[in-house]
Amino acid sequence: MEKRGGKITPEQDALQYIAACRDKPFLEERFIDSLKGKGVFSHKTIEPSSFVVEYRGKIICHKNKRPENRRGDTVNGFLYEFSWKGTQWCVDASKEDGSLGRLVNDDHTSPNCEVRKVLCEGKPHLCLFAVEEISPGEEITYSYGDKSYPWRSTDEDLAASNSEESHSDDDDELPGPSRGRDSFGNISTRLHFRDSSPFTKLDSFQEKRNTRRQLKDISSIQKEEDSALSSNERESDGDYEPSDTELKSSCKSAIKAKEKHITAKNYCYVCGNGVRKISRHFKKHADEEPEIAAALALRKNSIERRRQLDRLRNRGNYRHNQEVLRSNTGVLKLKRRPKDDVINASKFVHCLFCKGMLKRSEISRHLPNCAKRSSDNVCSKTVDFSDVALTESELLKNLPSGVWRILRAMKQDEVAFVVQNDPLLIRMAQSLVDEYGNDPSKHDHIRQKLREMGRFLLALHDKGIFGFEYAIKPHNFYKVVDTVKNLAGFSAEEWRYKNPNLALKLGNSLKTLGDILISGAASDKKVVKDANAFIKLCENQWTELVSQTAVASLTGRKVNSPSTIPFTRDVQTFYRYLQKASASATESMTANESPQVYSALCRVTLAQTSVINKCAPEVSAMTLKSFQERGDTTRVLSKHFIKINIMSQTGENVAVLLTSQLVNALTLLLSKRHACNVHEDNPFLFAKPDCSSSSHYHGGSCIKAIVSLCSAKNPEHLRSVHLYKHTARIFQILNLENDELDHLGKLLDHDIRAERDYYRLPEAAVELAKIAKLILAMEKGSLENFKGNSLEEIEIEGLCPV
Ligand SMILES: C[S@@+](CC[C@H](N)C(=O)[O-])C[C@H]1O[C@@H](n2cnc3c(N)ncnc32)[C@H](O)[C@@H]1O
Structure with missing residues (x-):
């Protein structure tokens, strides 16, 4: 905004934006990673000293008083405490009103903005002004103050922060926003951190509550059975004070959790925030999200309500995980705590139904039950595939770009989903690309082949088989045969196939998959043994059970076909x-x-x-x-x-x-x-x-x-x-x-x-x-x-x- 007839000062510019309650159009929010959350970025160059953005929120004057251990809806982070003219003030930006100032992150070493108060209608507004030129694409930052925030902590800081710090009420001090219920993922540092902010008491109270929840989370994760309604996701509101021993052990668990790069938080699919009480958080979005409103309208503690909320919760976690996998930063939200010490993202996969993230080795056991439980049956049109892109980017990241391109260009529906999540089909894609070279004219053919196998796998779901690795086992042979016959339209009355070619093609592809499985699993004797036994069964029985009739069906057609x-x-x-x-x-x-x-x-x-x-x-x-x-x-x-x-x-x-x-x-x-x-x-x-x-x-x-x-x-x-x-x-x-x-x-x-x-x-x-x-x-x-x-x-x- 510029004054007609000449340039305005940065303060005047700020006042105009304050009055209009708007942000500069060249600023945008972006999700950075699950640790930092969102941030604000500029599309264009910002001159030094320009007004950038207001830390907009409810401006509250505490009349010399600090809010004492207040536990209300506004104390959920985004509180900016400051003193002005001898009085304590606070800007409460906890309401997600789309304003950008509340999303600006801390940088205490080289911030590109500083906070200054701008008086408007008798109230101090907190505004960020550029302290240097800000380039397009750069993140807007300012220093939250001299306090020891956990994300700034080094080991020394941590040690230092263990000693009491005194809080300064200096008029000029503008500490950054404090988060009562911080979504900061680094639990271990947070437990050591002593906040010097007025909310120390509240924070430590919250920490204990969080710690206790963490404890609960971890133990319940360990206990969790193969259930879509995982107990670790359920929330508790009970007031509980952990003992010192519990605290210590929870610290250890928390540190462990951090090392494993998993988080106990859930991520909201609407705003992307990581929160501990997702159901409560959802209430904020009830007005804008009919699905949330519908779920919250269900009877409290009813199974259906829990199921619906779980589904919505998993949706956010799923998106969060996608982002973690894509950007290779942040922590994964897993459905169940793994036993291994190191998390290898490629070993995890999202369930098609509940979208929870599980170990690949567990998915075939999990899927049938989850499918039964889920109202989102795989055949149902309600499955939301719009955001099911190349889900397991970790898995696909290591693929040659040719394979990636082919998978990426598939129509993103349930067929693509199963193809992209089946390790064996991905290897088949790779071998097809190797076979046909990088000739783009073959890509359609490869995609068709993969989709054919994807449909095959979807049909196998009905028999409780959720992956080809699992299908290629001798005890599944007859289920596989039946599925092929169904897909190829076998009619027992006419003893012929409607689509005999498909029966033959699926047989060949199964054989290929068997070979791929054997070649890639040389060290896993059981897999090789099973695959060999399956192939042997195919050799001995496939002709009689499938191909003979398929060929006969083809020959049957010959009478009307043009072999003249x-x-x-x-x-x-x-x-x-x-x-x-x-x-x-x-x-x-x-x-x-x-x-x-x-x-x-x-x-x-x-x-x-x-x-x-x-x-x-x-x-x-x-x-x-x-x-x-x-x-x-x-x-x-x-x-x-x-x-x-x-x-x-x-x-x-x-x-x-x-x-x-x-x-x-x-x-x-x-x-x-x-x-x-x-x-x-x-x-x-x-x-x-x-x-x-x-x-x-x-x-x-x-x-x-x-x-x-x-x-x-x-x-x-x-x-x-x-x-x-x-x-x-x-x-x-x-x-x-x-x-x-x-x-x-x-x-x-x-x-x-x-x-x-x-x-x-x-x-x-x-x-x-x-x-x-x-x-x-x-x-x-x-x-x-x-x-x-x-x-x-x-x-x-x-x-x-x-
Ligand atoms: C006012 S909010 C900023 C917006 C926040 N990133 C979000 O997505 O909601 C302050 C919170 O952001 C996070 N944060 C801010 N600066 C950070 C930094 N440099 N590193 C990590 N987290 C940071 C902390 O969780 C902090 O409590």
Whole structure:
């Protein structure tokens, strides 16, 4: 505010703000940490000597008297005692009226403001004036006076403060605001601290009460059972004077509590303040917060009232903990006192229901009961996810930024919440990012995969399983199977799945999670043993219980699906496109080697290899070694195919079919790895250039990318999982030469069973024969005869049904 016609003095400026009851617009409050609480910050430069802010509050004149041990609503901190003209005055700023002066913190070594009294309508107003230039972003501070405040204490101060201090009533002394019920978290220092303020008696009384509460808190925390209504949170109003011994032991406990970086206070979700009596504190906010009003309106001591207040209390604690984790400063508010001496924040997690913070190892035990108790059922829309961002920042902080970004960009709902709070899913996210590299086009896919697993985990909640670590145990196997069947829409009447792909995908992901769990828990023998037992059960029973029917459901669809002649044309179009792309990438590579050209050739080669091998996942992860040491190759079907045996991740022997063109492309790629910047320690045949030693391309994504470019009429059919098999057959046939094609036709018609070592299933060979017939028809221009037929409808003469 400026006077018209010229600059005003800082005092005049102060008077205008006093009269308007307003604060400067460039000041803002910010939460600093749980120790200091909030503070006031400036957005712009403040000139030295300018008026900054008023310590606004109720100005009370005590007419030479000090308030004697007053215990009323106003004595809750924020009392600024001072003397003026021989009279004791006090500014009581305990009312949270949105004014900023009451939030300015103490700095006794280098404050940037000082307090001066400004007279307005006969009353002294306490105003802060800048003693130096204050830069934008700087916190506004002033010295609360010469008293020994606990946050200033060093060991020496503490020792000194143990001796009595006399209080000075000097007119000029402007001691800072005292807090009767200080929310200062450092209990041990506070217990030693002797306040020189007029409220010494009250403070020591409060200290004893607090100490007693602290004692109660600690013992009740220890006793607390797995209950959402934790007794340590309940408040007591009883007047109790602890004995010296109790005081001493409580001091010890309090010091211990401090060392453990936990607090016994609760944090208000409305104002962020840490208080010991949260229910009483809530009354202040009843007018502005309907939820508080509703909870307080419930019958005193009723379970429902307690439950509602607990819920609101946890909400504030949850936000407080978020801030502590984010800023890495302050003390955590835990639901239960841990036994360990050192608090490792990453070992704690918030309960989805009550939002209390518990040990990760305890959460799965806590959740089912809490879920039952909670009226906020997980499926209920009342769960407030708006503030459920990346909750356990400690856990996620150590992740590579790529993983963090993917998790961060998820729609923040209950699915994201469970994903972000499941250590195994986070590791899965990490491995997916490793797998797909930092290619942003894959992020959606990764997110979808994670959300799919998040939904899976949410469905497992109904069976009392609240984490994948817990799911991957043999005794949970059948619950997991049931959940997968439910999610994939299994119908016992029709004996088929509505979404068989989902059943198959979830099975694969479970297997991946099992592997991740084993690899990360090498030292925990029990976890490894359980996970191995679970995987064994999957190997022995998953097919029968889940995938067989899922595959049958997929095949069932085939009748109506487009495995007809136009599809064959699309395969041919795709095949030709790949041939052309491969030829052009090979040419470019020979002329001008670069990571880009390498990448193009590598991807097209992988797409071809994948299709020909029915998109077996092992193909993408083939090692350089298996290709280089392919001594054990067998020529199959024709001079154009060789078969190499590779070891899958599960230790199985898998045959991979390569055409001579593919062998040539791979040999070329191999020779250019170094020049095209493929990591020298990367063991994969389809390694990515310019990437880490563990990254490689993936057949599925390469196919997807190329399919969308090849101008097929129905590109989606080329990507459909259940058509890969047919596509593979056609590809194999397309690689044959005409005489071989004829030969194949005859061979398949008559000697089909002779080729069993290559065609594992007789049906596969039948399909191959059928497709060969189609291709031959195509070559001869008689394809029209088959138009509209499904593969099943095409007959192979002379072939007995198998
Ligand atoms: C007038 S209030 C200031 C606002 C306070 N930070 C809040 O969030 O409500 C005074 C209280 O703030 C805290 N405080 C002030 N200055 C501090 C400092 N330098 N370090 C730690 N705590 C401080 C103490 O708890 C003190 O009782």
